[in-house]
Amino acid sequence: MITRRTLMAAAGLAMGGLAAVPAFAQETVKVGLILPMTGPFASTGRQVEAGVKAYMALNGDTVAGKKIEVVLRDDGGVADQTRRIAQELVVNDGAKILMGFGLTPLAMSVAPVLNQAKIPAIITSATTSAIMPQSQYYVRTSMGGPQSAVPVATWAVQNNLKKVVTLVSDYGPGIDIEQGFTNQFKKDGGTIVEAIRVPLANPDFAPFLQRVRDAKPDAVFAFVPAGIGAQFMKQYVDRGLADAGIKLIATGDVTDDDLLNGMGPAAKGVITGHFYSTLHDSPENKAFVAQVKKASNNMRPNFMSVGGYDAMTLAYMALKKTNGDTDGTKLIEAMKGATWTSPRGPITIDPATRDIIQDIYMREVKEVNGELYNVEFATFPKIKDPNAK
Numbered sequence: 001m002i003t004r005r006t007l008m009a010a011a012g013l014a015m016g017g018l019a020a021v022p023a024f025a026q027e028t029v030k031v032g033l034i035l036p037m038t039g040p041f042a043s044t045g046r047q048v049e050a051g052v053k054a055y056m057a058l059n060g061d062t063v064a065g066k067k068i069e070v071v072l073r074d075d076g077g078v079a080d081q082t083r084r085i086a087q088e089l090v091v092n093d094g095a096k097i098l099m100g101f102g103l104t105p106l107a108m109s110v111a112p113v114l115n116q117a118k119i120p121a122i123i124t125s126a127t128t129s130a131i132m133p134q135s136q137y138y139v140r141t142s143m144g145g146p147q148s149a150v151p152v153a154t155w156a157v158q159n160n161l162k163k164v165v166t167l168v169s170d171y172g173p174g175i176d177i178e179q180g181f182t183n184q185f186k187k188d189g190g191t192i193v194e195a196i197r198v199p200l201a202n203p204d205f206a207p208f209l210q211r212v213r214d215a216k217p218d219a220v221f222a223f224v225p226a227g228i229g230a231q232f233m234k235q236y237v238d239r240g241l242a243d244a245g246i247k248l249i250a251t252g253d254v255t256d257d258d259l260l261n262g263m264g265p266a267a268k269g270v271i272t273g274h275f276y277s278t279l280h281d282s283p284e285n286k287a288f289v290a291q292v293k294k295a296s297n298n299m300r301p302n303f304m305s306v307g308g309y310d311a312m313t314l315a316y317m318a319l320k321k322t323n324g325d326t327d328g329t330k331l332i333e334a335m336k337g338a339t340w341t342s343p344r345g346p347i348t349i350d351p352a353t354r355d356i357i358q359d360i361y362m363r364e365v366k367e368v369n370g371e372l373y374n375v376e377f378a379t380f381p382k383i384k385d386p387n388a389k
Contacts, residue, residue: 029066029326031315032089034100034110036077043227044102044304045074047258048124051301051308052099054291055316063316064324071095077102079109086110090117096326097122099311102304104128104172111135119328120335122314124307128172129387132355137328139335139354141310141347142303143275144385145173145223146180148251151360151380152221152273153184156249161219162190164249165212167205168223170197177223177251180386185221193217200225205232209239212246219247222254226304229254230263237266247271252374255365257302260372267365267372275358276303276344277374285343303344310342314349346382353388 033052035045052070061068071093075081082101089095090113098114099122101107107126114121114137121138123131127145132138156164166181168174174197182192193215196208203224212220220241224232236248252274255267278289278300288309292301314335319326321334336351348357360383363374 027066028069029097029319030089030093030095031068031070031312032086032093032095032098033070033072034075034082034085034089034098034106035072036102036106037072037074039076039078041077041102041227043258044125046299047302047304048100048102048308050292050296050299051124051305051310052312053295054288054301054305055309055312057291057295058287059316064319064322066319066324066326068316075106077106079105082106083109083113086113086121090119095119096328097315097331099308099315100124101126104131107131107138108134111138114138117328120318120331122311124311125304127176129176129385130172132353133389136354137332139314139332139349140356141314142307142356143358144355144388145176145251146387147358147383147385148273148275148360149177149181149221149223150184150383150386151362152249152251152271153181153190154188154380155271155273155362155378156185156219156221157188157190161247161249163193163217164190164219164221165194165196165215165217166192166221167196167198167208167212169200169203169225171200173225174200174223176387181221183386198224203228203231205235206239209235209241213239213241213244216244217246219249222248222250224254226253226256226302227259229256230259233263233266233270242266252276252303252363255363255374257300257374258304260365260374263372268367270365272363272365272374273360273380274303274363274374275360276306277361277363277376278302279368279373279375280344280361281376282341282343282345284341288343306343310344310347313340313342314338348382350384350388353385355385355388357382357384359383
């Protein structure tokens with residue numbers, strides 16, 4: 001009788017056998033793209049997929065003599081599904097690179113698969129610092145969460161916002177970002193009046209924002225996942241924080257480019273720090289934005305999209321360096337220290353941590369040609385995740 005245990009054992013043997021096959025014999029290189037294309041985080045999947053497609057549209061589907069085939073799978077934002085799909089992509093489809101992973105638990109779930117199969121996984125979206133040490137085969141083109149928080153802390157003190165309440169979603173990235181902001185803010189001479197964590201599931205920000213208003217800080221520093229920034233912004237206004245003179249400063253997730261226009265006038269003037277804005281002024285970004293809009297019904301790309309674009313950039317660069325050899329260890333070595341000019345600006349893969357080093361931009365939400373944009377006004381160059389090990 002064939003049982004689930006039998007199937008899992010067979011899959012393990014198949015995975016072990018796959019590692020013994022000469023990687024360079026393959027003419028087509030399959031890239032397994034695992035994303036939440038349905039469910040509450042579907043906007044992340046849609047954006048990352050658009051970025052992947054934009055890169056291939058602009059750069060072709062062959063590299064180092066090999067044809068690149070992207071195999072997209074929907075994990076629905078469920079970690080058990082992510083791990084199962086990753087194993088299937090490696091064992092059944094022969095994927096040589098995995099990428100995607102819309103949330104921290106999804107990325108974390110595939111570490112055992114990577115460690116057994118010895119293939120790279122390029123993280124396009126998840127940001128928790130604790131992901132990277134789980135496997136030497138992880139590489140990241142999104143960010144480590146505290147990267148964007150540290151410059152916001154410095155900017156706040158420099159601009160006389162010295163008493164701040166922090167308000168973050170209560171899960172891995174939120175805690176990382178809270179810690180990154182707080183450590184830098186105190187180092188620069190600021191005072192944390194109160195630290196508030198909001199439940200991730202079905203958040204109602206109103207009572208927490210009332211606590212902020214009652215504390216009477218100079219500003220509230222906020223982090224909420226991309227997709228619920230509009231809800232947060234509405235309740236920030238409804239609770240009268242803007243009228244009370246409490247400045248809103250945040251990471252760029254709060255003013256997600258994809259959703260910014262829907263936030264309305266309440267978003268104007270919000271100051272954020274982040275690694276990408278749709279309005280970033282460079283030829284690379286203009287070509288990227290134009291391609292995404294052309295292929296995706298005029299969709300405005302956001303930081304998730306550029307994470308997907310840069311994941312494909314890194315995959316192509318590594319294959320060029322190995323001359324088409326898809327041995328996972330060789331690909332990871334080729335990715336370490338890679339540096340290029342992304343639509344977001346100059347980036348490097350830290351050879352020690354395999355995490356991304358990138359510029360962080362301070363931005364203000366402004367109306368430009370009748371639309372709302374995150375307009376960059378200052379640059380903090382070559383920021384690392386302060387938690388990277």
